[in-house]
Amino acid sequence: xxxxxxxxxxxxxMRQTATTHLTVEGAGEYLSLGLRPAGSASARAxxxxxxxxxxxSALGVFIHCGGDDGxxxxxxxxxxxxxxVLGYVSLDGAxxxxxxxxxxxxxSSTPExxxxxxxxxxxxxxxxxx
Amino acid sequence: xxxxxxxxxxxxxxxxxxxxxWRQGLGRAGAMDPLAHRAANWLLGNHENAATLExxxxxxxxxxxxxxxxxxxxxxxxxxxxxxxxxxxxxxxAKAGQELTLGVMDGGxxxxxxxxxxxxxxxxxxxxxxxxxxxFGGFEGRVLMPGDRLRAAAPSPIMPEISCALxxxxxxxxxxxxxxxxxxxxxxxxxxxxxxxxxxDAYKVTPASNRQGYRLDGPVLERDATGExxxxxxxxGIVQVPGGGQPIIQLADSATMGGYPKIACVIEPDLWRVGxxxxxxxxxxxxxxxxxxxxxxxxxxxxLNALRSSLAHLGHLQKVWS
Amino acid sequence: xxxxxxxxIGSRCxxxxxxxxxxxxxxxxxxxxxxxxxxxxxxxxxxxxxxxLTLRFEKVPEDLDALERxxxxxxxxxxxxxxxxxxxxxxxxxxxxxxxxLREVCDLTGLNIDEVISLHTAPDYVVFxxxxxxxxxxxxxxxxxxxxxxxxxxLQSLPGGSLSVAGLQTGxxxxxGPSGWNTIGAADVSFFDPLxxxxxxxxxxxxxxxRAAEVIA
Numbered sequence: 001x002x003x004x005x006x007x008x009x010x011x012x013x014m015r016q017t018a019t020t021h022l023t024v025e026g027a028g029e030y031l032s033l034g035l036r037p038a039g040s041a042s043a044r045a046x047x048x049x050x051x052x053x054x055x056x057s058a059l060g061v062f063i064h065c066g067g068d069d070g071x072x073x074x075x076x077x078x079x080x081x082x083x084x085v086l087g088y089v090s091l092d093g094a095x096x097x098x099x100x101x102x103x104x105x106x107x108s109s110t111p112e113x114x115x116x117x118x119x120x121x122x123x124x125x126x127x128x129x130x
Numbered sequence: 131x132x133x134x135x136x137x138x139x140x141x142x143x144x145x146x147x148x149x150x151x152w153r154q155g156l157g158r159a160g161a162m163d164p165l166a167h168r169a170a171n172w173l174l175g176n177h178e179n180a181a182t183l184e185x186x187x188x189x190x191x192x193x194x195x196x197x198x199x200x201x202x203x204x205x206x207x208x209x210x211x212x213x214x215x216x217x218x219x220x221x222x223x224a225k226a227g228q229e230l231t232l233g234v235m236d237g238g239x240x241x242x243x244x245x246x247x248x249x250x251x252x253x254x255x256x257x258x259x260x261x262x263x264x265x266f267g268g269f270e271g272r273v274l275m276p277g278d279r280l281r282a283a284a285p286s287p288i289m290p291e292i293s294c295a296l297x298x299x300x301x302x303x304x305x306x307x308x309x310x311x312x313x314x315x316x317x318x319x320x321x322x323x324x325x326x327x328x329x330x331d332a333y334k335v336t337p338a339s340n341r342q343g344y345r346l347d348g349p350v351l352e353r354d355a356t357g358e359x360x361x362x363x364x365x366x367g368i369v370q371v372p373g374g375g376q377p378i379i380q381l382a383d384s385a386t387m388g389g390y391p392k393i394a395c396v397i398e399p400d401l402w403r404v405g406x407x408x409x410x411x412x413x414x415x416x417x418x419x420x421x422x423x424x425x426x427x428x429x430x431x432x433x434l435n436a437l438r439s440s441l442a443h444l445g446h447l448q449k450v451w452s
Numbered sequence: 453x454x455x456x457x458x459x460x461i462g463s464r465c466x467x468x469x470x471x472x473x474x475x476x477x478x479x480x481x482x483x484x485x486x487x488x489x490x491x492x493x494x495x496x497x498x499x500x501x502x503x504x505l506t507l508r509f510e511k512v513p514e515d516l517d518a519l520e521r522x523x524x525x526x527x528x529x530x531x532x533x534x535x536x537x538x539x540x541x542x543x544x545x546x547x548x549x550x551x552x553x554l555r556e557v558c559d560l561t562g563l564n565i566d567e568v569i570s571l572h573t574a575p576d577y578v579v580f581x582x583x584x585x586x587x588x589x590x591x592x593x594x595x596x597x598x599x600x601x602x603x604x605x606x607l608q609s610l611p612g613g614s615l616s617v618a619g620l621q622t623g624x625x626x627x628x629g630p631s632g633w634n635t636i637g638a639a640d641v642s643f644f645d646p647l648x649x650x651x652x653x654x655x656x657x658x659x660x661x662x663r664a665a666e667v668i669a
Binding site: 057058065068069070071072081082083084085088090091092093094095096097 | 205206207208209213214215216217218219220222236237290291292293294295296298436437439440441443444445447448451
């Protein structure tokens with residue numbers, strides 16, 4: 001019986017040793033693991049730092065944080081802490097804060113300041129900490 | 131419920147003031163920045179006159195004593211809830227045990243903390259404002275101290291967080307806070323040079339400034355006429371010039387009567403800007419007439435109405451979405 | 453002298469003053485005007501000062517010229533309001549720690565302590581106006597022989613109940629606060645109680661009589 005933690009550890013070892021196939025026997029079970037060859041950046045990014053899209057929960061005008069709200073501006077590349085306010089979707093001056101769900105690095109901020117965004121539109125992409 | 135852990139001894143509970151007792155010598159008191167006070171209430175769906183905590187000096191630390199929603203509005207002050215930065219105008223839920231910290235104030239002088247239904251303090255003479263000199267109203271008639279507990283007057287509603295835009299005290303691109311003023315009874319008794327200086331030069335807010343009034347520093351104002359004035363009613367916004375020639379703006383906790391010569395008076399719709407002025411900030415006085423003051427009053431009503439209805443509208447939509 | 457007319461002291465507060473002598477008869481006209489103006493549409497409060505009148509409106513008033521004409525008409529009408537007849541007798545401890553400037557007032561007036569006290573307790577003082585701080589009474593009737601200048605360096609805080617003189621005025625502070633007057637005694641009296649109706653103990657038209665309960669020379 002292999003737990004998820006066991007498998008995660010095995011995958012990590014495979015990555016470190018550039019192993020693409022591994023079969024492990026234990027407790028009457030076999031586990032066969034296959035990994036795409038290293039070197040593919042996108043594969044690494046997907047597996048080690050999942051990209052999370054932060055979407056708009058409302059229709060309104062997009063506003064970056066750091067304007068008149070007393071918060072720091074957030075540029076792509078910046079470290080983001082969990083629950084950090086990244087911007088707002090504004091409706092006639094009232095604002096819905098948009099927050100990061102978890103910690104990571106901001107990859108991109110899609111809409112322009114003042115752009116109208118709809119429900120479900122992607123506002124930010126961030127690489128979450130593994 | 132919110133517990134005060136540390137707070138410099140100048141924070142008071144205020145609403146829009148205790149009007150109607152001028153004849154008994156009782157000053158108005160009330161929020162120094164009524165705009166931010168109103169915003170702190172509207173963010174929570176409160177009535178604009180619900181009591182808030184006016185905080186003129188930080189750093190400060192609070193602990194949420196019981197799950198609650200709360201609001202903050204006014205100067206940016208690096209507010210953090212359990213380490214997570216909050217926008218300067220914000221309302222939302224907090225859990226018991228969470229810590230609210232306020233850091234250095236920036237771009238303003240006062241921040242208002244609101245609770246659902248307002249801060250629960252008794253109504254005295256028609257208001258919940260603190261009458262500091264007379265020692266009644268507000269929170270036991272005094273400034274808040276560590277160990278005090280702020281209670282909400284209404285149960286906490288279930289609401290998601292919300293924020294809003296709020297203007298700063300300065301016009302766009304200006305270093306000075308501009309205050310529109312009307313001429314007063316002794317304006318013409320000041321020398322032409324003094325009047326020119328007062329209505330065009332910048333006056334600096336000195337550290338001798340508080341809820342009673344702001345002492346200013348700038349070109350000396352000389353009155354050509356001599357003789358003492360008979361005591362008369364004074365109101366927040368009046369700019370008096372005592373013998374030294376440096377003006378004083380009387381504010382929320384000012385005396386109700388006085389006798390210094392008056393060079394001008396700041397119109398009501400601009401008083402909140404003074405409330406966000408800090409020592410070292412510069413003020414300019416723009417002379418207007420009563421027709422313009424009337425127009426400014428109407429504009430203010432439109433602006434306030436827009437802010438209130440947009441917060442109410444978004445609050446309603448949030449309920450629909452959730 | 454005060455220029456006759458109506459002047460803003462705020463965008464919703466206006467001062468009406470008249471170039472007139474400072475005495476009880478003229479003051480009684482302002483009391484009557486305050487009562488009349490309080491009834492006028494749009495007027496939130498009408499407060500008598502020392503031979504002047506302050507008005508607060510809910511909004512910037514629309515027609516200031518009409519307002520000023522009405523005030524002038526009332527002034528010319530010359531109706532006077534009578535004294536209420538209420539006299540409050542207040543026991544005073546003259547001198548001591550509650551009256552730190554009694555000796556200075558003697559020096560300034562050239563009178564001895566007994567003379568100062570006897571002149572100060574002689575008249576019934578009329579409450580001309582209530583203001584400055586809650587419940588504080590501006591009194592008329594001080595004997596000119598007790599006239600003294602204000603202090604060069606004001607006291608940062610004087611306790612409530614302090615009896616002071618300055619210029620041709622005298623009064624008892626209703627709560628602790630700064631003061632530039634000469635303090636000659638102290639009283640144990642509450643001029644303002646927010647839980648009473650009315651909250652202020654005295655109103656314009658009432659009178660005060662001081663009694664020397666104790667003298668600490």
